[in-house]
Amino acid sequence: MSADPGIVVIGASLAGATAAQALRLDHGYDGPITLVGDEPHLPYQRPALSKGYLLGTTAPGDLDVLKPQFYADQDITLALGAPATALDLDVRRVRLADGTELPFTQVLIATGARPRRLQVPGADLDGVRYLRNRDDSEHLATALRAAGDVVVIGAGWLGSELAAASRTFGNRTTVIDPLPTPLYHVLGDRIGGLVARRHHDHGVNLLLGDGVEAILGTRSVEAIQTITGRTIPADLVIVGVGAIPNTELAQAAGLRVDGGILTDEHLRTSHPAAVAAGDVARHQHARYLNPVRIEHWDNAVLHGLAAATTLLGRPTTIDHVPYFFSTQYGSTLEYLGLPTIWDRIITRGEHAGPGFTAFWLDRGIPVAALTIDNRGAAEHLRALIATAHPADPRQLADPDTPLPDLLPDAQCRQPDVTMMKRVLSAAPAVRR
Template identity: 45%
Template sequence: MAANTAFVIVGAGLAGAKAAEALREEGFDGPVVLLGDEPERPYERPPLSKGYLMGQDERDKLYVHPSQWYAEHDVDLRLGVTVTGVDPAGHEVLLADGGRLGYAKLLLTTGSSPRPLPVPGADLDGVHYLRRIPDSDRIKHTLESATRVAVIGGGWIGLETAAAARAAGAEVTLLESAPLPLLGVLGREVAQIFANLHTDHGVDLRSGVQVAEITGYGGRAGGVLLADGSRVEADAVIVGVGITPNTGLAAAAGLDVANGVRVDAGLRSSHPDIYAAGDVANAFHPRLGKHIRVEHWANALHQPPAAARAMLGQDVSYDRMPYFYTDQYDLGMEYTGYVEPGGYDQVVFRGRTDTREFIAFWLADGRVLAGMNVNVWDVTDPIDAIVTSGRRIDPARLTDADVPLTELLALADGRQER
């Protein structure tokens, strides 16, 4: 391979695989090298805390492409390869085995890592984090025999693993430092619905608590000590207290890093030949007028192809609204939009929250910032249209199930007032 002719992608997860796919679909016929530090070919992570963890999805369903796809599309997939550095001036990546790989364009899809719990005992056997296939396998195996599980952290991973543990028959104690799970993500009105969901399914939810220590016997976790002196006995502990973007390579290379690799709307970093996408990218969002970092599956699916097009010299402005989903017990949910903590002034509901069949809308100054459909399906397109329009919509019409979602934009702004 000639030096400095390849398009190199560092990070062989969903984001890296979709970028490689897009390069070929866009007609790029030069060398494409996809580097991953895991032994597995690119796979999707949401099933690790959902269907795969619960034994509903087979392992083969995790993978982004069939194993032969990479060779068939002339993508040089190198697994078990650790990248130790990036040399922007020399247009090279440095490998752990001492090798160097030249690039013409470089895309960082290095993802993120679970945030460690900074308390004594966090390194005991039986303390689990969830990010990779072996993590999910270990938790799945643990749930086959555990009778008491403590889950630390009331975010999406914590709630989904708590639901999986309950489905496996374990007693579950969910420990959350905030007054409610998902409070910073959804706000009090909707966070309370998810809290009720878990308590209705038998979870011992303890909010507003601080973990002081993970206790154990013989090197194995046996429970959790809280700051108030109370103890939670557990056969296993699952920690889900957030993730941290893997920015080490970018920072060491002198790129602009702040809550991720800062990139423009075309996913270009502070170096013109280096791009970033997925969890690790703190990207400027044209519709929102600010940099945001999105940690969800849909972003890893759609943002890297935009980066690939930008690497090929196309005029790209990635402005898709964030989207994520969850499945917990009998609740399925999709969320479209973006709301910062405390960034809304009203939440309105269409449907019934008591039966958990509804759509929630977050508004600020009459404009819909986000919408969430819970056990209501085939509505993401009109919700996305409402959110992206930036138009003012009468809350009374948002809540009126007799007004089709597809008609709300026609009733927006001045037309609804005349």
């Protein structure tokens, strides 16, 4: 038996399970691996929780990150149902809520994020709900089935998907957001306006430029009082106002934390025994000036893969162009890049129709793109943004110019996409 206590992964979800899989299968690591999770479930995919799983079209088994037998087959120990409550990095030991003590040589912290809570009077009434985990999604599906008047607070990606789901259940649906359009911070007003139109077209009452003053009701929610004085009837309120990273364990262990666990571009934290990955990590990204924390499915996968190499002392640099997908009203929206600075937007194709693409440019260089129902496009858009070269605006706007032709030279048309392809090829299965 190995004297090496091995690797403990705290957070048995997408980033953590991906790292464990990569350690065993990609790198042949044969030391002990323990996955610690506070939830009772095997690692599962979250995107379907606001899509197919919520609507009842995705089966529970389709949520699995890895086949259930994988863990036993690969000798990965699961410690589920009890959170890690204390982490001693110098002694190299983690304690769980059930009293278990686990020694380690290295620890991967992949504790994810939790919903930001609404801080208004009435926020604790029955009928005010949040969505982060599988149990939340199951309870929300029951509530949506029984509801009539649903108010979604927040018109970000999650709020937009929840509004679409609520309409699918046939509920009268209102979305409230203080900003001028849905996804305003990401898309700006012009393209955000197209997302607004999609909501209108599907019968959603969009209250933009307004906020929640209070949630009204005696025991359970009855209405929303807005800042501008409107009263909106509601028997179900779903809050989607962002997430905050689960950094408490890391902070108490003395790691540097600032809006996420701070890491370098290889996911190394401020302690040599600890690596952080996924939604909880705010990492120094090779493409961006400031450290970024990215709450995207593909970021968690890429972080899991990169964390495995860093844990084995062969660090990979994180420099991927971020990628997010969303399914709303039966359409798939894919967004690449990060909402940074832009001075121009160029569009191609029918507004908000299949194949429609918007490019955000900074001094002629595409820095982000959104595409709708455009199978296979994300890979090319990602490569285009990755080149960080100016692109011809006429070609960007021309639907007859194939996306690969937008890349500046032949070499760029064959980008090194091995890791990216692996991620994108898995994405369709979790987009539903």
